[in-house]
Amino acid sequence: MTERIEGTWSAPGRVNLIGEHTDYNDGFVFPFAIEYRTTVRLASRDDARIRVSSSFSADAVEVPLAELAGLFPDRRDEVVEWARYPLGVAWALLEATGTDAASVTGVDLAFSSDVPVGAGLSSSAAIESATASALNDVWQLGLDRVALARAGRRAENEAVGAPTGIMDQMASMLGQPDAGTFLDCRSLLAEVVDLGFARAGLELVVIDTKVTHAHSTGGYGERRAACERGAEIMGVTALRDVSVADLPRAQELMDDVTFRRVRHVVTEDQRVLDTVQTLREDGPRAIGGLLDASHTSMRDDFEISVPELDLAVETARAAGAIGARMTGGGFGGAAIALVDRERVPAVTAAVESAFAAAGFTAPHIFTVRPSEGARRDA
Ligand code: ADP
Ligand code: MG
Secondary structure, eight states: OOOOOEEEEEEEEEEEEEOOSOGGGTOEEEEEEEEEEEEEEEEEESSSEEEEEETTEEEEEEEEGGGHHHHTTTTGGGSOHHHHHHHHHHHHHHHHHTOOGGGSOEEEEEEEEOSOTTSSSOHHHHHHHHHHHHHHHHTTOOOOHHHHHHHHHHIIIIIIOOOOOSHHHHHHHHOOTTEEEEEETTTOOEEEEEOOTTTTTEEEEEEEEEEEOTTHHHHHHHHHHHHHHHHHHHTOSSGGGOOGGGHHHHHHHSOHHHHHHHHHHHHHHHHHHHHHHHHHHHOGGGGHHHHHHHHHHHHHTSOOOOHHHHHHHHHHHHTTOSEEEEESSSSEEEEEEEEEGGGHHHHHHHHHHHHHHHTOOOOEEEEEOOOOOSEEOO
C-alpha cells in the first residue's frame, strides 16, 4: 500500500482595482487577491479515483481519474455544475503535463469557503486555484503559478463552459499582502505591485448592490463585438494596439457608439498604466482620480453601469472616499471605494441611507484587504 498523503491548501478570491473590459482586448488589468479564501482538504486514496465534495453543495461526485479525459469538454453536462470546476482543473492539469491518469494517486478533495459566491469576488478562481495548487503538489507536476492559473482558466472555459479571461486565476495564484497583480493580458507577464493601503491607513470598501441584470450576457457580447469592430476599423489585432493619441483618428473613422466603446478601452488601458506608475511615485492616496475617471468612462462611454452603481459611487465620494468605481463586468454587481480607515463607518452609513432613500435593495458593504495568493496551509 502506498503512503497516505493528507494536507490542506487554500486560495483567495479577488477584486479588480482597475482595468475593466480590457482583458479580452489584450490590454492591462490590475486586480488583487483578498482575504476571503477557499480551502481544500486533500487525502490520497488507494484506488485511482477522484472524489470532490463541498460544504456548498450536497452533491459529491466520484469518478475514476482515467475517465476525466472522456468527460471534458464534450460530456461535461453529465457532471453537476459545481464539480466541473475542481474536476475540470484535474483534467486540465493532466492534459497540460501529458500525465497518464494511471500514474497519479487517487484523491479525495473536500472544499469549504468564505468567498461569497456570485458577488463578483471570483469564488470560481478560488476553487480552481486551491485545487490546482493541491494537485500540483501531490501529483508532483512541477508547474509554476502561471501554468496553474492557465489550468484554472482552461477548466473554467472548457469544463464549465464560461468564456472568461485569465485575470481571476492570476490574481488568486500570485497575490501578495498589500499588493496587486498588474497583468498584461497579451503576454501574460505579471508584476506584483505594492499597494501600500495598510501603511497609508486606507481600506478598500466593497459595495455589493445585489443587482443582477438579465441583459448582462447580451450586453457583454455586444461590447465585445463593438471592440472587435473598432479594432478592425483601426487595422489592429486588438484595441491594446490603439493609443490615446490615436483617438481623434478613431473618431473620424467610426460611428459614435463604436467610438465610445473604443475610447473606454483605450483610456482604461492607460489608466491601469497610470495607476501603477502613480502608486510607485506618489502612493495610494494619489490614485483616487483614476478610479473616478474609470467609473465615468464605464458609465458614459461603455454604458455598463446601472443607477445603483452610480449612486454607490457618488455617495461614497461625497462621504469622503478618495476614489470610487464600479468593478466587474457591469449591469449590476459591486462598486469599490478607497476610503480612509476612520471614514469607513461614515461612508457605509451614507451609502446605506442613500439606497434606502432611493428605494433600492439594501447593499452589502464590507472591506477587503490585499492578501496572499494560493498556498499550502498544512
Ligand atoms: P464568482 O463571481 O463567485 O466567481 P461564478 O459564477 O464565476 O461566480 O462561480 C461561482 C460558482 O463556482 C458556483 O456557482 C459554484 O458552482 C462554484 N463554486 C465556487 N466556490 C465553490 C465552493 N466552495 N464549493 C463548490 N462550488 C463552488
Ligand atoms: Mg467567477
